[in-house]
Amino acid sequence: xxxxxxxxxxxxxxxxxxxxxxxxxxxxxxxxxxxxxxxxxxxxxxxxxxxxxxxxxxxxxxxxxxxxxxxxxxxxxxxxxxxxxxxxxxxxxxxxxxxxxxxxxxxxxxxxxxxxxxxxxxxxxxxxxxxxxx
DNA sequence: ATTCTTACA
DNA sequence: TGTAAGTA
Numbered sequence: 001x002x003x004x005x006x007x008x009x010x011x012x013x014x015x016x017x018x019x020x021x022x023x024x025x026x027x028x029x030x031x032x033x034x035x036x037x038x039x040x041x042x043x044x045x046x047x048x049x050x051x052x053x054x055x056x057x058x059x060x061x062x063x064x065x066x067x068x069x070x071x072x073x074x075x076x077x078x079x080x081x082x083x084x085x086x087x088x089x090x091x092x093x094x095x096x097x098x099x100x101x102x103x104x105x106x107x108x109x110x111x112x113x114x115x116x117x118x119x120x121x122x123x124x125x126x127x128x129x130x131x132x133x134x
Numbered sequence: 135a136t137t138c139t140t141a142c143a
Numbered sequence: 144t145g146t147a148a149g150t151a
Contacts, residue, residue, distance in 0.1 A: 004137075015137080016144060034138055034151075 001030070007038045011046055021049055026063050045069075056093070061085055 008015045021027050022036075027045050029036040045066060052062035065085070068078045 014144075016146090019138085020144070036137080 001037045001039055002043075004029075004036050004038065007043060007046070010043070011050065013046075013050070018046070021046065021059075024059050024063065026059065026066055056089055057085065 002010075004015045004018055008018055011018075018027070018029075018036075018038075022029060026049055027042045029038045029042050031037065048066065048069075049062050052065065053059075057065075065078060065082060068081060069075065072078060
């Protein structure tokens with residue numbers, strides 16, 4: 001059983017973050033008076049929470065997953081839901097990627113046009129100087 | 135000195 | 144989430 005400070009250090013998060021996820025109902029550390037005491041289970045849940053966050057899942061989705069983790073010992077329902085969520089996440093990321101690719105193409109086009117404009121102006125200037133040489 | 139809650143950014 | 148304020 002560890003204090004909030006130690007847990008925060010181990011997970012590399014702030015105490016604020018631990019209280020935040022508790023407030024969202026993702027973890028429920030024991031209490032000694034008002035002071036929070038974290039068990040091995042809370043720490044394990046926090047690791048899952050942090051990973052879910054890294055993968056881009058919402059707090060709500062992570063909570064749903066965690067809730068199922070408790071009821072279904074075999075984790076079958078979890079696996080199914082996870083599979084569905086992964087599919088959604090992959091689709092969302094692919095959609096974002098398409099948008100990014102489109103933006104990149106547009107920027108490259110604009111870049112070429114800008115370069116052409118600059119090059120064209122320089123060429124015109126040189127031609128003008130040549131006329132004076134005549 | 136530490137932790138907690140609440141509220142605002 | 145960070146930070147500040149006022150407690151226990």
